[in-house]
Each structure stands twice: as structure tokens, then as C-alpha cells.
Amino acid sequence: MMAAAQTGHGVPPPSLSAGVVGSFAYFTVKDRLPTILTKVIDTIHRNKNKFFEEFGEEGVLAExxxxSFLSKLRNELQTDKVVLPLSDGFGDADSWNQYLQRQQRxxxxxxxxxxxxxxxxxMECYMYRRIQEALWFNPPISDFDVFNEGKTQSFFESQQAVMALCTHLEGINKNVEQLSQNELAEHFNKLLRVSLWGNKCDLSISAGRENSQKASPLDSLSSLQPFILVDDANMVWSTLLSAQKPGPSGTTTPGRVDIVLDNAGFELVTDLVLADFLVSSGLACEIHFHGKCSPWFVSDVTAQDFQWTIQQSVRANHxxxxxCGNQWQTYLKEGVWSYHDHPFWTLPNEFCDMAADAPELYATLQRADLVLxxxxxxxxKLTGDREWDHTVGFGTALQGFRPAPLCSLRTLKANIQVGxxxxxxxxxSSQEQDWMTSGKYGVIQFYSPHSEH
Structure with a gap:
């Protein structure tokens, strides 16, 4: 059973009443979000000359x-003002305003x-959406990514780790056809863990401070193993194998893997390397990446970040x-890889709302054999951001969200953990008070609608 909903966490289901904000949520809203907003304001101001060079006085006026808009937003946040409806008229505004009405009810x-x-x-999602509103209201700087500097800095400061990872992938790929299934499983496990720990590099948690990966991630996998609290990697491996369909003359056709991305920078590279291995090893025949429509949570991947990262890899002096960069471009050109975004990923809704509120996206995920x-x-969003009892099953916490077999690769940075x-x-909790928020621990947590576990 579910514990009482943590106050300030998630939209309670009909059987639960909404509570007031608890101490953790109150502290975070008052301290981290204003810091991020202040950095956004500073970034826009520092680019004043750039706006003038590109757009003249019109750019300066937009700045x-x-x-001014963002300063008012910061004041609303810090003084506990009533949440305002969106008034920019953009495509997702109605969905946001309907969500606000739901909260009011x-x-x-x-x-x-x-x-x-x-x-x-x-409130976190709402703040990022209001940042976009501020920009969209003020052309010609509407397309300016206020978080781009941090994302590119994170990528360049992680170059040694990126080069080590690409070198490791080349070592696998040159002999991939000769590898036994056990050897493939071993490489898969390593790269899955690299992708997991790449999630440590999250600029929204550090409020935009430098948080890059310096050393080779492969060197620390053994020492990090004890910090994986739930390790369902074998179930993920079995799902990939069972997704292979018989073809002509005894051949098999691998399945499709969808990856719902998180951070740009080093973490995105770990996801690209894992996706490359899945294709080159014959474990998947197509990879669908899902990112954000607009800059989000400081370091989340947008289409621009995705393309830029691949282009930088192509141009690298390594x-x-x-x-790797050239191979990734080829995958995209041939349709083996594809990138998608959808407004639902930047709504505040839990994923259990997806089937009703974004049925076409839900149907897209249903076509996958595995979703990471x-x-x-x-x-x-998978678990509704609620204070479940820690022993509640992952499948229960998904609250009916079951488009396909799925796996969460997550380092813990919020007060929620199930399974x-x-x-x-x-x-x-007795050893480390902040174990759920420090990013020290991680999970490889799997659920399949075909079999509860």
C-alpha cells in the first residue's frame, strides 16, 4: 500500500487529500529555484552585447x-504569490492552465x-515554463537558450572522459561479431552502468554550478557497484534477448529501444555510446531518443543539444x-536512430496521465520493446513524486503506466525511492540522512507489464 502522500509532492490521487508544503519542499523552493532564476537573469544580461550585435536596439529592448519579467517571477516565487495562468498563447498553454484548474479543485x-x-x-516545472514564457514574449531573442553555456561547458570539461569512452567503444566494436553472448552481456552491463552514473552530472541539482565528469567512468564502476540500491540489469538484458524475433533462414531481427533522455553534456554521450553498442552488437535494430521541446531543468537535452553533441564529436581532434560522431550521424541519416520531442515531456503531469493526455506519445512508447x-x-514523474513506502513495488508506484517493459537509470537526487x-x-537513513538527495546512490530499476516482480 501507498503511504500518505508527502506534503508538497505530486498531485494526490482522488482518495488522498492535498496537503500543505512540507519542510523539504519549502526549503528547496525558497533556496534552489531563486538561485537558478538569478543565474538566468545574469546570463541574459551578460549577453546584452550579443543581442545588440545580432538585432540592434530591438535586441537590447527585448533583453x-x-x-523585468523574470525579476517579477522571482518576486512571485520568494513571496509565495498565487500561481498565475499562462497567457502567452503557445501550444501547451491550455494544458498548463487546465493543470492549474485541477490543482485548484x-x-x-x-x-x-x-x-x-x-x-x-x-512548481519546479512551472518555473521553467515561465522562463520560456519570458523569452517567447520577447522576440527577437525568443530562441535564446539561457542554459546553453552550462551545457556546453559541461561537455568540454568532460572531454577526457568522453575520449576514454569512445576509445572503449571502438575496442568493443572492432571485434563485436566474434563476441560470445556472455561477453556481450558483460559489455552491456558495463555500458549500462556508465549510462547510470553519467546521470550524476545534473546542472539543475547543482543550480548550474560546474558538475562535469573528469576521469574515465570505466575506472570507477567496481567501486560504485555497492551504491546501486536496486540492480535489475539482468532483467533488462533478458528483455533485449527476448525481443529478438525469428527471421528467414534462422536469422533473428532485434527489437526497438527507446531512450527518454535527461541531461546534455557527458550524460548524453554515455547514452549515445550505449545506443551505439546496442545497434552494433545486434541487440537492437533501431533506437528512438526522446528529448525536450525547450530548454528545461537547466541541463536537459533539446534537439539542438542532441545535434550539437554529435557534431562536436565529429569535429573532435581525437x-x-x-x-563515433561520424557513425552516429550515419545512424541518424539511415533512420536507425531518430530523435523526437513532445510537449508532454515538459508538462508537470505524472507519466500515469500520458495515456489519457498524450495518447499518441503513449502509443509511440508501446511500439518499443524496451524503454530506458x-x-x-x-x-x-514515473512514481508521481509521492512519498511511497520504500518497499512498495516499482510497478505499483507506476500507477498503471505500462506502455512497454521499462527501466529507470537514476542517481538519487529527490526524496523518493521505491522497490x-x-x-x-x-x-x-540511519547511516546517511541525505542518501535520497546526494546523488551518491543509483538504481537500475526494471518493470515489465508482462510480469510483475
Whole structure:
């Protein structure tokens, strides 16, 4: 059974009443979000000359108006103002405003839906959407990515780790056809863990501070193994094998893997390397990547980030990194890889809402044989960002979201974790008060609609 919903976490189901904000959510709203907003304002101001060079006085005026809008937003946040409907008229505005009305019904009062007294996940998402509103209201700087500097810096500061990873992939791929199934499984396990720990590099958690990967991630896999609290890697491997369909003359056709991305920079490279291995090893015949429609949670991947990362790899002055980049471009040109975005990924909704609110996206995921969800935000949306008892099953916490076999690769940075063994959460809490938020621990957590576990 589910524990009482944590106050300030998620939209409670009809059987639960909405509570007031708890201490953790209140602290985070008051401290981290204003810091991020202040950095956004500073970034826009520092680019004033760039806007002038590109757009003349019109660019400077847009910069001033955007900063004024964001300064008012920061004041709304810090003084617990009532949440305002979106008024920009963009395609997702109606969905956001309907969500606000839903909150007002749940909390029973228009005034109670405010920054400090509303679900924490909703308020985080709402802030990022209002940042986009500020830009969209002010052409010609509407397309400016306020988080781009941090994302590119993270990528370049992780170059040694990226080169080591690409070199490792080349070593696998040159002999991949001779590898036994056990050897393939061993390589898969390593690269899955690299993708997991790549999720440590999250700029929204560090409020935009430098958080790159310096050393080769492969060197630390053994020492990090004890910090994986749930390790369902074998189930993920079995799912990939069972997805292979018989073809003519005794051949098999591999299945499709979808990857719901999280952070740009080093983490995205770990996802690309894993996807490359899945294709080159014959474990998958196509990979569908899912990213954000607009800059989100500081470092989340957009289409621009995705293309830019591959282009930078192509241009790298490193033989194997450049070779990887060229191979990734070829995969995209041939349709083996594809990138998609959808407005649902940047709505505040839990994923159990997807079948009703974004049926075409849900149907897309249903065509996958395996869906990998990267990172903490996706985990929070998978589980409704509620304070479940730690021993509640992952499948239960998904609340009916079951498009396909799925796996969460997540380092813990929020106060939620399900699927633990009895006593495991209590032991961790007695040893480390911040075990759910420090990013020290991770999970490889699997669920299949075909079999509860």
C-alpha cells in the first residue's frame, strides 16, 4: 500500500487529500529555484552585447523586458504569490492552465495554489515554463537558450572522459561479431552502468554550478557497484534477448529501444555510446531518443543539444571520438536512430496521465520493446513524486503506466525511492540522512507489464 502522500509532492490521487508544503519542499523552493532564476537573469544580461550585435536596439529592448519579467517571477516565487495562468498563447498553454484548474479543485481554493503550498514537482516545472514564457514574449531573442553555456561547458570539461569512452567503444566494436553472448552481456552491463552514473552530472541539482565528469567512468564502476540500491540489469538484458524475433533462414531481427533522455553534456554521450553498442552488437535494430521541446531543468537535452553533441564529436581532434560522431550521424541519416520531442515531456503531469493526455506519445512508447528512462526527473514523474513506502513495488508506484517493459537509470537526487528490500531504507537513513538527495546512490530499476516482480 501507498503511504500518505508527502506534503508538497505530486498531485494526490482522488482518495488522498492535498496537503500543505512540507519542510523539504519549502526549503528547496525558497533556496534552489531563486538561485537558478538569478543565474538566468545574469546570463541574459551578460549577453546584452550579443543581442545588440545580432538585432540592434530591438535586441537590447527585448533583453530589458525579459529581465523585468523574470525579476517579477522571482518576486512571485520568494513571496509565495498565487500561481498565475499562462497567457502567452503557445501550444501547451491550455494544458498548463487546465493543470492549474485541477490543482485548484484538489486544494479547494484558488488562493491555496501558491508557490509554497503547491506540489513541489509542479512548481519546479512551472518555473521553467515561465522562463520560456519570458523569452517567447520577447522576440527577437525568443530562441535564446539561457542554459546553453552550462551545457556546453559541461561537455568540454568532460572531454577526457568522453575520449576514454569512445576509445572503449571502438575496442568493443572492432571485434563485436566474434563476441560470445556472455561477453556481450558483460559489455552491456558495463555500458549500462556508465549510462547510470553519467546521470550524476545534473546542472539543475547543482543550480548550474560546474558538475562535469573528469576521469574515465570505466575506472570507477567496481567501486560504485555497492551504491546501486536496486540492480535489475539482468532483467533488462533478458528483455533485449527476448525481443529478438525469428527471421528467414534462422536469422533473428532485434527489437526497438527507446531512450527518454535527461541531461546534455557527458550524460548524453554515455547514452549515445550505449545506443551505439546496442545497434552494433545486434541487440537492437533501431533506437528512438526522446528529448525536450525547450530548454528545461537547466541541463536537459533539446534537439539542438542532441545535434550539437554529435557534431562536436565529429569535429573532435581525437580519432575514436570523431569516428563515433561520424557513425552516429550515419545512424541518424539511415533512420536507425531518430530523435523526437513532445510537449508532454515538459508538462508537470505524472507519466500515469500520458495515456489519457498524450495518447499518441503513449502509443509511440508501446511500439518499443524496451524503454530506458534516464534520470531523477523522469523517476519522479514515473512514481508521481509521492512519498511511497520504500518497499512498495516499482510497478505499483507506476500507477498503471505500462506502455512497454521499462527501466529507470537514476542517481538519487529527490526524496523518493521505491522497490527496496525490507529494512534497506531504514538502514540507509540511519547511516546517511541525505542518501535520497546526494546523488551518491543509483538504481537500475526494471518493470515489465508482462510480469510483475
Amino acid at each position: 530589458k523586458k525579459t529581465i 484538489l486544494q479547494g481554493d484558488h488562493e491555496s495554489v501558491s508557490w509554497f503550498k503547491s506540489p513541489w514537482l509542479y 580519432k575514436w571520438m570523431s569516428k 528512462f534516464k534520470g531523477d526527473l523522469n523517476y519522479r 527496496l528490500q525490507p529494512g534497506q531504507g531504514e538502514r540507509l
